[in-house]
Amino acid sequence: MSQGCLFVVSAPSGAGKTTLLKRILTTTPRAGFSVSHTTRAPRAGEQDGADYHFVDRATFDRMRERQEFLEWAEVHGNFYGTSRRAVQAALDRGEDIFLDIDVQGARQIRDLREIAAVFLFIAPPSPAVLEQRLRGRNTDQPEVIALRLENARREMVEASWYDYLIVNDQLTAAEALLRAIIIAERCRRRRGPDGRPLPPYQGQEAGAEG
Ligand code: ADP
């Protein structure tokens, strides 16, 4: 069974990463989402086990001490981490798995080199549009929005080392770009656009080279 591919997706808060990933994940075969653990309180409409595994600080610290996280970080005053076991299990099933994590976590995965990953950065078209989206989303207090805008300035600098940059201006265009990247990465790994491993060429002898 060929291994799936790990896609690490980062963006400043409000750039539209959740919106884009939801659209992609509901329509892409053999692709799944890594549900992170967080100490943040659930927002209205968020479901435990689907959006996040909501845990208290003691549980998070215990998992961290046991090395259960592939990466973890403190973001906007809360702790977030990715389960190493869940990611590995999905890859072993031949599924592509998408991580929605911040730039600190992405850097850890890059430097750890435990799993080869594809790094995608989603950017808003401008700071003004980012502010508009954060306000329009109606989920955060003005002081939280101010903190996120401030962080966005620093996060945008990190976009330079990611493999791919997608500017999320028109949603359908950004979605098409993301889909194209997924298909290209699958082809690189000798898999079809639907993620299935390609069957061996009929005339090829097993084990033959050249
Ligand atoms: P993130 O997950 O990056 O924090 P969200 O997906 O929650 O961002 O998007 C922030 C807000 O912007 C949401 O209200 C969403 O509906 C809106 N949004 C996302 N992408 C676009 C887009 N291309 N054009 C206009 N609004 C968008």
Ligand code: 5GP
């Ligand atoms: P939010 O609280 O708005 O859902 O997420 C805030 C930030 O935390 C986002 O940038 C998101 O990508 C990041 N994040 C979510 N899960 C993880 C994780 O497991 N690890 C890291 N490093 N960041 C995460």
